[in-house]
Amino acid sequence: MSGCGCETAAPGADAGNCSSGQDEEAAACSGSEAFALRVIGHSMAPEFSEGEIILIEPDGALHHGCYVLAQAEGEWTFRQLQQRGSDWWLHPLNPAWPDQKLPDLSVVHGRIIQAAVPGRRKLTRHYV
Numbered sequence: 001m002s003g004c005g006c007e008t009a010a011p012g013a014d015a016g017n018c019s020s021g022q023d024e025e026a027a028a029c030s031g032s033e034a035f036a037l038r039v040i041g042h043s044m045a046p047e048f049s050e051g052e053i054i055l056i057e058p059d060g061a062l063h064h065g066c067y068v069l070a071q072a073e074g075e076w077t078f079r080q081l082q083q084r085g086s087d088w089w090l091h092p093l094n095p096a097w098p099d100q101k102l103p104d105l106s107v108v109h110g111r112i113i114q115a116a117v118p119g120r121r122k123l124t125r126h127y128v
Helices: 023-028
Strands: 035-038 053-057 067-072 075-084 087-091 108-117 120-126
Touching: 067 087
Parallel strands: none
Antiparallel strands: 035 053, 053 108, 067 075, 067 108, 075 087, 108 120
16 A cells, blocks of 8 residues: 555565554544555455555445555555454455454554545446
């Protein structure tokens, strides 16, 4: 992913994660303005492909099944948000990656509202 402190994934990082070494830049994006990131890796395939651009709304309403940007276990990542009983989980769509249990929803920093393939306007998808 790129943008807001998520320029490139660190070597060996989980394919759906961003490098979190730029926390000051990430904090600068914590306002209420939407921002875009580029998908790196395959943890969210087949719905999201490497190279796609995702648009994140920081103040988007969260619910079971929406796609979110979160900082979990020290890394920025985006996953599908799932509620199981009273617990919240980050769920990768690719079964090769494990689910992550969230301590609470404070680690979620935005909701994915759109995905687009650069140069292919007809392939834009909305998640609102």
